[in-house]
Amino acid sequence: MIRVLLVHDECLVRSVLADWLRREPDLGVFHAPWRGASRRVSTVRPDVCAADLECADSYGIPPLGELGARVPGVPPPRLLVLASANRPGLLKGAVEAGALGYVDKEGAPERLVEGIRLVAEGKRFVDDSLGFGFLRAAEMPLTRRELSVLVLAAEGASVAEIAGSLHLSNGTVRNYMAAITRKTGARNRIDAIRISQGEGWL
């Protein structure tokens, strides 16, 4: 029996998906929203976490790291993500979190079952249709520092506030913002934020 924790922020969708997965006799299915998922990992002790990369909180960046929360003596669950090729930033985050499985939400649901079984064996599972998303993820143009500036700007912080929280001068923050605008091919700061949120970089 493979114990699966399905993580999705919409109760209606995750209940129906869990029901649908339960038709497979080798799957034991639990479900949770992102908020509180790490606690559920400790109690359910799933073999596989199947997590939707769309997250209702914190600007849509899912806290993937929390799903690996270790219980002493118990191996962490293997991670499979439900992804889409047009949010390369979220794919990149999943790669960095060590996800083994990548199921395209534009595909057939049977792929999710296949993916869960392979990932449970410690094998990789990647939908071909996500290829272009991985390519764009590899081309992510911003440095970590530029991203942290942009995250604060997207929260509505002023140049002075960003400078204050990152211990930079106002001029340096303006230089970063100019570099971000240029590298994302944006017309201005608001456009840079729009483009970066669309790609899932922040």
Place this chain on the structure above:
Amino acid sequence: MIRVLLVHDECLVRSVLADWLRREPDLGVFHAPWRGASRRVSTVRPDVCAADLECADSYGIPPLGELGARVPGVPPPRLLVLASANRPGLLKGAVEAGALGYVDKEGAPERLVEGIRLVAEGKRFVDDSLGFGFLRAAEMPLTRRELSVLVLAAEGASVAEIAGSLHLSNGTVRNYMAAITRKTGARNRIDAIRISQGEGWL
């Protein structure tokens, strides 16, 4: 038999939801993404469109009007939406589009079946848990004109570009932006866009 067209932008989710709905013997279920949904309405001629308010395109505002596309001699489908209380702007859009049914995605999936049956009879169906969302929708602080300015700003347009497309002076656009920032309780333009997108106003 109630003919239902389920509109959702994720193929995996809408296939499983459709499968799940098909267990009800009185429902004939079809599904489509938002893009192309109006064409499917003309061919499927559903009694009820059950549409997810999250839309992958055009800044997440679903083209609800297109679902009503009339075929001569055939009544337009009745509209039920899958909604969440924390996106009051999307709820407001659904009210304006004349939706009869409002199912909370935070609720149990059985509510969707109940909702479809009532809406098919021309009756209203509203999940109580959406109440706070409707309250906030009624409190929407921006005028239509302010919204059209903000939509362009959120697309990355400059003050001069906004002025050009709305046939206003630069000063008037700046006045609108100042009013928008004040009315949304934002710190600056970027913050006003962030707040308004979060609420689903744009």
